[in-house]
Each structure stands twice: as C-alpha cells, then as structure tokens.
Amino acid sequence: MATYGDLRWGVHLMKRILFLMSDTGGGHRSAAEAISDALKIRYGEANMQIELVDVFRACHWPLNKMPEFYPWIVNKSARAWGWGYRLANMRPIYSLNKRMIYYGNRQRLHNIIQNHAADVVISVHSVITPPMMYAYQSLSQRPPFITVVTDLVSTPRYWYDPRVDFTFLPTQKAYERGLRRGLEPERMRVVGLPVHPRFSALRERATVRAEHGWDDGLPVVMMVAGMDGMGRLYHTARAIDAQNLNCRLAIITGKNAALKARLEAQTWNQPTDVYGFVRDMADKMTAADMLVTKAGPATISEAFIAGLPVILSDRIPGQEDGNVTHVVENGAGVYAPTPAQVAETVAAWLADDGAQLRQRKANARRLANPSAVWQVADAIWEYAHAAYIPAPKKSSRSARYRILKPEATPQR
Template sequence: MRKRILFLMSDTGGGHRASALAIGEAIEHLYPDQFEILIEDIWMEHTRWPINQMPHMYPWLSNSGTRWWLLLWQVTRKPFVWRGVMRTTGLLTRRKILQFFNEVQPDIVVSVHPALNHLGVEWVKQTCPGVPFYTVITDMVTVHPSWVCPKVTRCLVSTLPAREQAIAAGMPAEKIAVCGQPVGLKFVHQDEEKKAGREGMNLDGERPCILIVGGGEGIGRVYDIAREISQKVTQAQLVIVAGRNKHLKQKLEAVAWEIPTQVYGFVQNMPELMRAADILVTKAGPGTLSEAFISGLPIIISGYIPGQERGNVDYVLENEAGAYAEEPAAIAELVDTWLQPGNMLLMQMKRNAEQLA
C-alpha cells in the first residue's frame, strides 16, 4: 500500500503550489509508485467565508496594494501578533480541517506556506499523532517568523541566508537542511543548443532574445518595459509572458512592434523560453529566479513584493547574477549596454547564475 504525503498550501501567489508540485514530481521520479501525493489549498477548500476568500486578495496586495502588504508583513513579524492571528484562525477553522485530516490520515505532512506550520503541527497532533511534519520554506532569502515552528520534524530552506534567519527566529539548527529551491524536473535537462531551440520557436537565431516575465498573474510594468526595449534596443527580439493577465496580453498583441516580438499568456514551456533567451526581465519571485539560475540566464529584476522578496534582490546583486532597475527606460538602457559588442559582463553574469544553481 502506498504511503500518503499531504502537502499543505494556499494559492497566495503561484509559488506555493509550484513548489509542492515540484517536490511531488521529484518524489515520484525517485520512488515510482511508492507514494500518493495530495496537494491541498487548506484555506480555499476546507474553510468557510470569509477565510476562504483571503487568497483572492493576494493578487491585489502584491501588485497595486503593496503598501498595505508591507504593513501587514511588518506587523505580523511581531510574535504576539501572528500568534494571535493563528490562534484565532485555528479556532474558526478547527472543525472542518480536523475532519479533513481524520479522513485523509496522511503518513507524512509537508507545509509549503507560512500560515500552515504552527496550525499544521497542532492538526497533526490531534488527528494523526506521530506523523512526521516537514516545513519547506519557499521564500529564498527572507524568512518571516510565521515560517518557523520549532516543533516540526525538519525544516528545509533554499539558501544559507535563509538558514541563518530561520535559526535567529528560533528553529533549532539541527532541524534545518539547505536544499535549494523546489524547481520542476523539466529544468534539469537543457542540452539543446540555444540556436536550435530558437528555430523551433520561430525566433531569429541571430538576434539577442529578451524574455520579459510578469509572473503567473502578469503583474508589474510589463507593457511599459516592453515598449521601451522595443524602441531603444533595435538589435534585439522580445518574448513577453503575460501570464493569466488577459487584458495585458490583448494590449501587447495590439502593438505594432519595432522589433520581432512574441506574446504569450500563461505558459507551460518556461524552460524552453529561458533556454532561448539571453536576458530575463522579471520581478523577484524565488521560483523564477531559481529557474533563471539553472538556465544560466542574466537577470534584470524590475520589482519585488515588499518584505518577503527584498532579500532576493540583494542575493542576486551580491552574487553578481544580474541587476535591479524599476524604471522601464533604465531597464532598456541596461539591456542595450549589456548587448554591446565586446561587453563581457553578460557572460560573467551567466557563469555567476550557474554557480548559484
């Protein structure tokens, strides 16, 4: 009989589900047919209004409402605040969630969300005592205290800075392992030549390719950045990923571009797109940055979610794997400078990114 692994997550951004899927994929790859993988959005699927509506607020908070998000993030860093929030949330959601745990009876529980560690440990204690509980911190560098529950069996982090922060927040050092960011197996095997990959995607094999990504929700100043690059970096070509943002995709598709440009919505072939590109322009999401490191892709970070992603920017800059610029004109200027003949910076950043991978 297969062992059952339950992943606790919430779709506040795409990174938590993506991490759970990547880990589940790796488990199946290493141990075929030995485990049953369950991935549950606990708040959406096992709570009532208004708690089950909270994930819907995240796209606005992480885009237009970043000031409110930063305030929320900073306030909840105070232990007495987030413990109070978790205690109240636990009381409001206890019955349905405990019923779910009793029905599922997992053999292993893995949390990939900061709001599901302290509560998750208690749910396991009450329904399936003795079952191992793992936390996988999906933030690359900056660790919010809610991630850190010393009662867990094991805590897995992406980087050494994240390990240091987790220890400072109270996680016993012997429980922490640095494992890197969970990334899908499709990024592992990238042997195809860049030029051959481009030809398969109807891209010009000779023009430098700039990949602009706004995350799964297509947030940030993607349109303005693309327009600046198109007008000022005439030797290049553009690939733009608008994610689930249909309005952005339609707006981009309506443009008469000055250089060859391809516009996509939500994509499943990001490894191929990154392999074809020479420069990535993206926000500072940990998943996308890790994928870029694996792809040896120099990065221009165009924005970050205050609080949790600020450390990611510093990590890229300190390791000289890219640059940070918010203004579209400054981003276009950086791209143009990097692509000038004889500029060795691009190759050095590529090597540095590969070292981080």
C-alpha cells in the first residue's frame, strides 16, 4: 500500500498510479487492468506502483454491498434497475445523490486518499467520480484526476464532472453529451474504449483455431455472458442447438460454475466447447466467426477489434440501451432479445454462403479502436509527471484532511 512517503526507484520517484473502480459488473475492473498492463508494457513495471481500489467496498452500508447487489438486481429485476438508473440520472437526483455519497462517507473517502497516495488518479466508474472529486478538492493540493468513461454510449451525468482534469470518451455521442454537460472540449478526447493490450496484437487466426481444436472448417459461434455468466445463456445455447446448424459452439460461462456444469451435462447436435472464466479472450475472438453476448461495452469493443459481428441477446435497461443502438445503426450486429430470435439470426448469418456475415464483419472492424488503451496509458504517464494542482480554498473544517506532498519529492 502506497502512502505519502518517499517511494523511489533508483534515483527516480516511483510513479504512484491509483485507479478508482468498483466490481459492479466486470467492465470497470477490466478497463483498469487493461490500462495498467499497457502502462507496465510501455513504461516498465519497476517504474510505477499501481493500485486498484474498490471505492464502494470502502463506503458504509448499503454502498459497500453494491458489488453483490448489482448482479442480483440485474438478473432478478432488470426493469427495476432500469427505472432506478434513469431516476438517478435526473438532474435534481444526481445533484443530491453525489453530495449524499460524499457527506455520508466523507471520512472513508478521505481514508482512501490518505492510504493510497498517488501522482495521478484515474476513475473508471461514473458514480464514484463526483464524490471522490469532492474529497480531493478539499485538500490543499491534489494529484491530477482523469476520468476514463467505460460506458459506450449511454453515459450518465456522473461521468461528466467539470472539476476533472481530463476525460477520455469511447464514442462521439458520449463526447457530445459531455459538451452538453458543460465540459470544455479541450479537456475531452474520443479514443474508444480501452481493452486489454492483447487485442492490439491479435495472433494469426489459423494458428489459434488449431490450438483450440477448431481447425475442422466449421464456423465458430462464440457465446459469452459477462464475468458472472448473467442472462439466459443456457436457454439461448439450447435454442441454437435445436437448429441443427453446421457450426461449432464455444460457450464461455465466466465465473458461473453451476451454469458451466449444466451446459457440460447436455448432449449437443454440433461440436460444443464449454469454458469457465478465461484469460485468452483475444485468441478466442480471433478464432470465432460471430459473437452472441449481452450488450456490455467492453465485450462489444473487443469484438469489433477482432472483427466479430455481434448478436446482442440481452441488455441492461437504461445502462446499455445506447450500446444496442450503436451496434445496430452501424450494421455490426443485431438485437435479438429472445433465445429463438438469436437462433434464427445465427441460422440466417450462416446461410447465403456467409455473405451477410462477411459484410457485418467488415462493419465491425470499422468501429474498432485498438489504440485506445495506449492513448490513455500515454496520457496517464504524462499526467503522473505533472505538478500537484492547488485546490480551491475551503473552510478551516477541511484542514484536518489536508495532505501535502513529501518534501523529498523532486520538482517535476
């Protein structure tokens, strides 16, 4: 754990990089880890200390239970989540909520700052950003604060805090919403959504297919449902199986061991491989021909880089509505919200000698942004060498939270 001590490597100050996130869905952590790995590759792991902090976990109840509550509510009552999501994005609710989170957890948020000293701070979670900015602004000086937006299109107000020093956005629509929310254009940039550096150096398709035992010439229909295996993956797979198609299924259940066991116990009409949590997603996407998935932004972005058209079998209301529109309007996939519709779409894409599938693959590649993770990493490294930023003057009550940089810290 980094503190505000004198962390050095050789004669140089080791750069302290802090990611603020929460495990409410897998996309926030995966974005932080992707950027972290890009930083290590580009600038050397020995030159930095990187920490990922789950801010909600550090808060009082009920926020500290959000990592468990989120997958439960999304699976059990997605409609209720959608209502809550839209309600929280209304201006009066947003203004009240961000203050309530800060004042209700002020000491705990300041403990994060005290216990995790940083030369640059990066938020990859929307709701976390405003209350953490309140905390940092109460200091006499603070490190640069960067937001990396990890929602693809449907970006809530919480992402757009004008106190943040720079905001990286995944799409033009997200950028335009930032302008409407009052962010300065020179402090925003559209780069795409950062995914793991492995996706910027995809391996040769034939080699990967041979390694997976997929070298039988059959088109591969890949199915995923997020890290927690959410949604109707089982029923969708069985619906595709009932079509008796000339293909191979590759089903990834994430950390849902019960779903994996249930799928493995079935008899299938075509070659079918079932995987749990995997770390070679770039390879598997490279070897596949189409992807059946929920409308998660990270998976969609990875698929585009791999040239995979997507069949969106589900979406989280409110939060992922824009992702569906983005995919469909650009001809990179379709929205098929029932298992039967997914199965019919797979059959249609495999028909007509694959002409429709090839066109959708080309459309997907046009939406790819494989350099996003490198652009963000380069900017973070530059900000890590910048001077601390004097915060606006606060009342004397905030003095007890004041944290100064060590006197031994060299001028930057």
